[in-house]
Amino acid sequence: MLAALFGGTNYSNGYAQEENPPAVTTDLRLLPRPIYQPNLTTPGAASLVVPDAPTADEMKAALIVAAGFGRMSNGELALSFLTASRFSATAWANQDLIFVGKPSAFPMLAQASLPAPSSGAGYTLSEMQPEDGILQMAVSPWDKTHVVLVVGGNTDAGVIKAAQALSTGNIQTGSNPSLAIVAGVRAGGSTVAGGGGSLIPPSTDRTFRDINYERKFVTVSQSQVDYQFDIPPGYYVGEGPYLDLVFGNSTLLDYTSSNLEVYLNDHYIGGSHFSDGTAKSGTLRISIRPSLFVSGTNFITILVNLSPLAGAAEGSFGGAMIEPESLIHVPLEPATISASDLQNLGNYPYPFINDPALANVAFILPQQNLAAWDVAVQIAFNLGRSANGAPFDLAIAYDGQIPEEVRRNHDLIIIGLPMELAIITELRNALPAPFEEGSNVAILTNLPVEYRLPEGVELGYLELLNAPWDSARTILAVLGNATGGVQQAGGALTRAALRSTIKGDFALINGETISSTDTRTGSVVESVVSGTTLPPSVEALSTGMASVQTPSVSAASRDWVPVVVIGLVVMMAIIIMIGVISGIGRKKTVK
CATH class of the missing domain: 3.30.379.10 (Chitobiase/beta-hexosaminidase domain 2-like)
Known part of the structure; x- marks a missing residue:
């Protein structure tokens, strides 16, 4: 069918x-x-x-x-x-x-x-x-x-x-x-600004095909279709953005309960029921508030609900299509921006895709750490998605063997366990959250909240800073207190749902929980729990402001409940006994 x-x-x-x-x-x-x-x-x-x-x-x-x-x-x-x-x-x-x-x-x-x-x-x-x-x-x-x-x-x-x-x-x-x-490759031929250069804004009008999406078929009763596009830092969205969503549908749907809903960065912006009129091709124009766009990666999510006509079995009633001719109109205006404005995790993948051939990026890796290599592969894959230059010409050096040319001419992405990376020791005084020598645990005393971490909790760290040898260069450290922590930190950059929650210059990743902080201002920028995984508890030791709360409650934190209940029962019994004795005394006085 x-x-x-x-x-x-x-x-x-x-x-x-x-x-x-x-x-x-x-x-x-x-x-x-x-x-x-x-x-x-x-x-x-x-x-x-x-x-x-x-x-x-x-x-x-x-x-x-x-x-x-x-x-x-x-x-x-x-x-x-x-x-x-x-x-x-x-x-x-x-x-x-x-x-x-x-x-x-x-x-x-x-x-x-x-x-x-x-x-x-x-x-x-x-x-x-x-x-x-x-x-x-x-x-x-x-x-x-x-x-x-x-x-x-x-x-x-x-x-x-x-x-x-x-x-x-x-x-x-x-x-x-x-x-x-x-026989040969002419790298570095992309006509774009390199690291530290001026940013080139994307076109005001871009179809889904322009951002590398082809026709999407939806054939199950409830489906989600996702699209990503980037707005570079240094630009803001002007007046009049809109989405022209082009779609089609089968005529074997129950139109009363078959529809699509459209979201931008998790904010509902519009929707439509399917009909005979949209069966061959329908266009839905959705006006969008400029304030819903963010610098960096933006996400369009389309939720599609399909119901068959009465008597038709699920899967036999056709489906819907989202067409690549769908167009998003995003008028960009230049904004005043300084180098310090770029030092914000919320702007990732910038500045690492300032050169669309990735020629401004160098990965610094441990020579024997498969988990760090895997994270590097996933980050490179993700950067490639956002870069349109060719051929790619990124650099890589193993820790302890970093050429001076790599330091001078590249923005660095450092991946691994702090104890295994000599460059992390070198950067100790510049890191938002440094590490003691011989330790993989970040020192969080520079943060508004200092944490006492339970044994065995694997944590990831994302740290963003200017290179001490050249303030025009950026360093991103993807670290962890254990191998699993490094993988969590990498996942926070490459998983769209997590990356959109990261801000500031330091992020602590604990399972699905991300706490972002700007250590330069001493403020907690963002604390988000994503998904349904309940992470291990993190106990706040001392605070300069309110501690970050998570919805999960550990078993240890519930141990006080029986004690409190027993105490209340004893107190109530004493009060009742005092009341009875007092009543008896009053009765004797009356007689």
């Missing part, structure tokens, strides 16, 4: 499936397909595989690939990360695999029918020069419905070339469409 309504495509289990699906394609010219397919209601998943001990250049290539797929998939691809020794053909058979690095790190690729297989030590193609990069794709030997993509080279320079070529999303091949040899 739905195939007839929406042009021959069947939707089952969240995927768009042709009646007779073709064999999986390995044509590099079609990337990001088949790894990411925008017309699927569930876009798919892929794993990024790197060597067990990647060089700094191999890690740079991996982050460029992550950023590339972040942009090409508009952040919708589910991208995970693992090292070669953790690869399991059984565990990873249900997704596409992206191998980044020199061939000697991946002996398992001998099982794949690659167009240019490695001899083990390297690639031996006659047309390939020593410093060339190579891109190749083949059907996965572990799952014929998925592919393996190799981003490599015989040298580190070649691996980086291959990654940067991939990040353009426009691959040129020869006679074999599954193979590309990359």
Whole structure:
């Protein structure tokens, strides 16, 4: 039924499936397909595989690939990360695999029918020069419905070339469409301001397609469709913003209970019932208050409610479509802004996407910390979603090996455990919440609320500051008191629902609870509990202002209840006894 309504495509289990699906394609010219397919209601998943001990250049290539797929998939691809020794053909058979690095790190690729297989030590193609990069794709030997993509080279320079070529999303091949040899990449060619330069505002009018969203199909009774767009700091929204939402629907719906609701940053802005008049195409213009927009990332959420006509089974009644021609009109006006205004976590991902090729960004990572590497991959993926330059040219250095050029010319994102990072020790006096030497626990005495933390609670920290060696450069530290804390801090940046709550120059992440503070003013900027997970309690030790309250109550905090109840009962008994004795005395006096 739905195939007839929406042009021959069947939707089952969240995927768009042709009646007779073709064999999986390995044509590099079609990337990001088949790894990411925008017309699927569930876009798919892929794993990024790197060597067990990647060089700094191999890690740079991996982050460029992550950023590339972040942009090409508009952040919708589910991208995970693992090292070669953790690869399991059984565990990873249900997704596409992206191998980044020199061939000697991946002996398992001998099982794949690659167009240019490695001899083990390297690639031996006659047309390939020593410093060339190579891109190749083949059907996965572990799952014929998925592919393996190799981003490599015989040298580190070649691996980086291959990654940067991939990040353009426009691959040129020869006679074999599954193979590309990359001789050179002209990085840094994007015509935009770099770090510290003036910010380029987006167009006043942008369609959903302009911000990399294609048609969205909704086929279940209750669905949520999300869109993201950025407003750079240094601009405010002028008068008259609006959304022209273009949509369509099946005629087999019960129109009395089928509708859509539209929200901007969790604020309801409008909605519409479906009808015969909107079946082919309907347009809903929604005027928006300028005050509902925020600097940084904004979120449009569309809630769709579908009910079938009487007698129709759920799933057989068609659905609705949100069209990419939908347009958001956001007139931007320049505002006076200083460098200090940019030092606010609420402006993330700025200033790290001031250069749309990410050439102003450098990741500083521990050399042996898989969790920190994974967080870096997710942050790079997220930054790539918001950056439109190509090829990407971000930098990376391992802690303790940071070139002076990286310090001078880049905004830094530092990730890991404080004890494992020499640069955190170096920055101790500049951090909003510093760390004692040999400790992963932040010293919170500079904050309005000082916390006494229960044993075993994993906390994440986000700290934003000017580089002490150059106030025009920004440093973002993504830290934690344990591995899980580092992952929580990274999640607060990459999960849209959490990121929108972060403000100030310091954020404490405790499960789903985020407390944001500006240590420069000594005020708690924001305290938000997201989702339904109840985090462990955090006890306030001393305050300069009201402590932050969470809705969760720990078991320990309820221990006083029985004591209070017993005390009240005893007090009531004493009062009653006194009343009885007094009454008896009065009766004797009357007699």
